[in-house]
Amino acid sequence: MLKTLDQSLAVLNKFTREHPSWGVRELASEMEMSHSIVYRILATYHKHGFLEQDKETRKYGLGLRFIEFGAMAGDRLGLAERIRPIMKRLSEATGESVFLTWLDGREGVCLDIYESSQLLKYALAVGSRTPLYAGASNKIIMAYLTQGEQERIIAEGLKAGKPPKSFPGKDKLLAGLQNIRQEGWAYSLGDYSDSVFGIAVPLFNRNSEVTASLTVAGPEYRMPQENVAHTLQLLRSARDEVQQVLQHLLFFA
Template identity: 55%
Template sequence: MTLKTLDNSLEVLKYFNKENPTWGVRELAKEMNISHSIIYRILVTFESHGFLIQNPETKKYELGLRFLEYGQMVKDKLNLSDFVLPIMKNLAETIKESVFLTWLDGKDGVTVEIAEGSQTIKFSVSMGTRTPLHIGASCKVIMAYLPEDRKKEIMEHGMKRLTPETITEPEEMIADLEKIQQQGWCFSTGEYAHSVFGLGVPLFNSKKEVIASLTIAGPIYRKPTEEKLPEMVNILQYGAMNIQRYFDQYSFKLYHE
């Protein structure tokens, strides 16, 4: 296998996401501007190893269970469920909203742990959900603490708009990130989804490099008032402090430079 073939193969996997979980050979080839015969060979190879499965009726491909296995291996390596999840559950019970741990991965934030709130109506995302760093409290609070060259790279890469509230102008984003870094937390409304608020704080490794965030999220009609927001920030920061002690103890590193 040449490096070009390997690069194309790995690029193919990136197209299987929440927005586009299934692909046919020709539509994926057109989307990637690669010969459909090459795409076919790549998909068949991934299928033979369990990374993809083909729907017998539609003939389209989707992610296979092999990724669930690898996802669990990564989660076990981080020991998140043993130590971090109880803290998150306690936080969710106190706030009565869902709590999310988001991990930095390249130009995205990935949801790696969830503790749902007790409310009947709640905001929820799936484990493994990937979101660009310029969108929402959980990701922007990570982006705010990245080195300046990486912030610039993310903005130059293009900031996709998910809702009318999503910030896509570089100057506005720079000002917003400066505010987040100064206050130590990020509060957003309607940036990821129209009817959702988020409140996030950063988490760091032993080198003081940002690696993750802890976030409270819920329906926008339950967003905290200006009077209640400081109290919610304090509660969230206390939970983050306990998780931070765990990260410091095990010297978590920033894997994705």
């Protein structure tokens, strides 16, 4: 029974932004699983509304049930009512986009974003997953993990073929993470998009374990070095507000 559940969840995890739809044989080949097993799993998800099937291509994609679950997860986190207004104020004060990144396994997930009102801005899709060793929003989280966890993330991430645009190498990255932890904040430039900066601070649960991060990001030309300190001050103030909200959520233990 547990093996079947593991297989079913593994199948579901194959539906990503990079590969949002799958045919039965295509997915069976990708996962090196029996065609009949994959078909039964997909058909069961389809029956319960978790997957939809294109009538022409016969490929499966995520169904509307996930919109419901996403909305419920957002309500549980208190994003819309309690955290998003804080992100909005920070965005208006800095003129840049603000986003909340959550630690999920060995990746960072964009849980919410409040985009800058300016024409040229940084935008990120909610639900996007990125490796923890790239970008300020992820590096600040990774910096507070143990060195053993950091090394496993680097090894498995590179093996999975998800490096950022410029990976500095293991030793340099680990040294950088140590420095980030000492400073308590992270800065990145061009890890994913040329001339895009990110300034991030960590968020902790009641056990003082890093769980998320809050980030300000935008085009490099709007963030000269002399403006970084003031932006960081605004970011830390907003972080303290978000931290208070999260500390009162029962799941954030």
